Amino acid sequence: MATEVTPKVALAGFRRILGADAVLTDRDAIAPCLTDHRKLYEGTALAVLRPGSVDEVSQLLAFCNGTRIGVVPQGGNTGYCGGATPDGSGRQVVLSLARLARLRSIDATNHSMIAEAGCILANLQREAEAVDRYFPLSLGSEGSCQVGGNLSTNAGGLNVLRYGMARDLALGLEVVLADGRVLSSLGGLRKDNTGYDLKSLFIGAEGTLGVITAACLKLFPRPRAVATAFVAVRSVAAAVDLLNLLREASGDRLSSFELIPHVAIELTTRHIPGVAQPLAGEYPWCVLCELGSARAADPLDSMLENALRDAMDGGLLDDAALAQNERQRAAFWRLRESIPEAQRHEGASLKHDIALPIASLARFVDEASAWIASNLPEAMLVAYGHVGDGNLHFNVNARAGTDPLRLVARADEVQRVVHDLVASLGGSISAEHGIGRLKVPELERYAPPAKLDLMRAIKHALDPNGIMNPGKVLRSA
Numbered sequence: 001m002a003t004e005v006t007p008k009v010a011l012a013g014f015r016r017i018l019g020a021d022a023v024l025t026d027r028d029a030i031a032p033c034l035t036d037h038r039k040l041y042e043g044t045a046l047a048v049l050r051p052g053s054v055d056e057v058s059q060l061l062a063f064c065n066g067t068r069i070g071v072v073p074q075g076g077n078t079g080y081c082g083g084a085t086p087d088g089s090g091r092q093v094v095l096s097l098a099r100l101a102r103l104r105s106i107d108a109t110n111h112s113m114i115a116e117a118g119c120i121l122a123n124l125q126r127e128a129e130a131v132d133r134y135f136p137l138s139l140g141s142e143g144s145c146q147v148g149g150n151l152s153t154n155a156g157g158l159n160v161l162r163y164g165m166a167r168d169l170a171l172g173l174e175v176v177l178a179d180g181r182v183l184s185s186l187g188g189l190r191k192d193n194t195g196y197d198l199k200s201l202f203i204g205a206e207g208t209l210g211v212i213t214a215a216c217l218k219l220f221p222r223p224r225a226v227a228t229a230f231v232a233v234r235s236v237a238a239a240v241d242l243l244n245l246l247r248e249a250s251g252d253r254l255s256s257f258e259l260i261p262h263v264a265i266e267l268t269t270r271h272i273p274g275v276a277q278p279l280a281g282e283y284p285w286c287v288l289c290e291l292g293s294a295r296a297a298d299p300l301d302s303m304l305e306n307a308l309r310d311a312m313d314g315g316l317l318d319d320a321a322l323a324q325n326e327r328q329r330a331a332f333w334r335l336r337e338s339i340p341e342a343q344r345h346e347g348a349s350l351k352h353d354i355a356l357p358i359a360s361l362a363r364f365v366d367e368a369s370a371w372i373a374s375n376l377p378e379a380m381l382v383a384y385g386h387v388g389d390g391n392l393h394f395n396v397n398a399r400a401g402t403d404p405l406r407l408v409a410r411a412d413e414v415q416r417v418v419h420d421l422v423a424s425l426g427g428s429i430s431a432e433h434g435i436g437r438l439k440v441p442e443l444e445r446y447a448p449p450a451k452l453d454l455m456r457a458i459k460h461a462l463d464p465n466g467i468m469n470p471g472k473v474l475r476s477a
């Protein structure tokens, strides 16, 4: 039987379950949890709740389900779509997973580990390394994002080409359902065809179907040989040809292939201390590519060098620098990972996280860039990303010293042009950042009606009272 309760009664209920210390209401203390990383949204909340066990999460959800209190799960709060920010109603709570941060077990033989949702991604990478294994999920935010957030957004990042998205790295999950029941599949099995694959429903669901409390994650042999190069390609089409050439020439040892435009090099070297030009000349497009192998004896440097020489002979590239040591490799990656920060220093930006069939990438970049150049000549296009996965961050940045509001005023128009073109080429309007609150109308516009109907039916089946992250991904009923 549902009973709506006053804030006072709700807070008393939370304190009964968690103890007073784990129910935060002080305005200053909870302020960082009420806004998103990009500062697009700001909300209010009855409280920020910090459970310390799965049982506490279960009791909280049962309580919120019975009292119709909206629950907004929050991991590292680094998401780009406002998914972890509560609305302004004051009838929601933020459920922080930060205290559920234990590595429950690690099994080098099974190549797996069981980590609680609040584990910071970079810590899990180190835990894997400590048993001579490799956890390949890697993103610019890895020092603060949590694995529960990674799974809930189905994060991608730098190694998708070889190892897949977060979904591909999950063997099983432990999830607390909206009514408080716990669903667990942490057995570490690689084969389990006993009916529907329920764990997949919660991956990429952005907290709208339940709370992920732990995951069994795949580990891999550690790369013992790595070769990295920064390459000036002739065009985006040449980058795509180089991608295919490197995959073949390396026997599919290519783990990363990142497109970087000249403007991103200019921004990072200007705004981020210690970032240096990797190549002597200036080129419109560059690629940062990396081969990796678990066999220390694999001659990756010569493999990469020979492949790049062939590519140069074939007219695909103008220059290339191979990292000669770990310091140089880290410098190349630092440039790549600093692009979002450098953009922020320059000014406001209109971001589009899109995916395209690889064969259509060059056409998309040509047509969309031409539109930006003739319609927003005062703005700066920063199109970069995980091109090996067909994923571009097609961002339009205000130049330093210009009025950012003039650019922001054109956001809807630019988004329509970019997303219409993406849709016409068979692409996706959200490659890896999700829908959150930001792209709900865009999902409604571009998703096939049958898909939306099924998504709403699944939401209703798992969360009939609509308490799980209301208004994210799908509009509240």
Ligand SMILES: Cc1cc2nc3c(=O)[nH]c(=O)nc-3n(C[C@H](O)[C@H](O)[C@H](O)COP(=O)(O)OP(=O)(O)OC[C@H]3O[C@@H](n4cnc5c(N)ncnc54)[C@H](O)[C@@H]3O)c2cc1C
Pocket: 037, 072, 073, 074, 075, 076, 077, 078, 079, 080, 082, 083, 084, 097, 117, 138, 139, 140, 141, 144, 145, 146, 147, 148, 149, 150, 151, 152, 153, 154, 155, 156, 157, 158, 206, 207, 208, 210, 211, 212, 213, 340, 432, 433, 436, 469, 472
């Ligand atoms: C510098 C930078 C670089 C980035 N690079 C990439 C990149 O390369 N690839 C990429 O994919 N993303 C990238 N991101 C975006 C972001 O880091 C990822 O989306 C990340 O996976 C979010 O994790 P989080 O713990 O911060 O989640 P949050 O931001 O806290 O939450 C994200 C969503 O997941 C839900 N959620 C969080 N935890 C849980 C849980 N335990 N159970 C249920 N729901 C939950 C939230 O309600 C919200 O809807 C980047 C962000 C930054 C700031």
